[in-house]
Amino acid sequence: MDGIEIVIAHRARATLRAGDVFLKIDTDQARIDVEVAAIALAPIPTPRVLWRRPPVLALAAVPGRALGRLGRPSTASPAAWAAAGAAVRKLARWSLRALLAIRWLSEHGFDPAAPGCEIDVLKDRM
Structure with missing residues (x-):
């Protein structure tokens, strides 16, 4: 490992890289929760x-x-750039809908991970 690299840092969030590990530090735990849910579901x-x-x-x-x-x-x-562009386009159309739906359900007392709910629907479409 060549040391620690500051990828981004500001008042609310910082990301550090240490070798092959990224450490994300965030003052808003809900943002991290949404990110982890999106990572688990992303089709790329x-x-x-x-x-x-x-x-x-x-x-x-x-x-x-x-x-x-x-x-x-x-x-x-x-x-390689064309393949990356195709993956990003696929993710951008998918992620906005997924994140908005998951957020709305969570904010209104529903569990988006419940059987048959939003997360199952998204998995079926992948």
């Missing part, structure tokens, strides 16, 4: 949740080769 490769100890969420790096690094030219092929 996502990081594995290693552990949760509020206010910290530990995630494994997503396996594979990085398409690029901030501030450096990318060496990835056009095909």
Whole structure:
């Protein structure tokens, strides 16, 4: 391990990288809960949740080769970028609906993970 990298940091949230582990520290536990639920349901490769100890969420790096690094030219092929774009488009159409529905159900006293509820519907569509 080459040390600890600050990926992003501000008053409400910080993300640190230590080798192949990302540590997300968030003052809003509900945001972390939604993120973990979205990771579990996302129809594309996502990081594995290693552990949760509020206010910290530990995630494994997503396996594979990085398409690029901030501030450096990318060496990835056009095909790799096209595949990444297709995955992002699939996730963007899927995630907004999923997160809004899960949030609404939770805020109104429903369990979105109950059998036959929103999470089951989303899993069936994958």
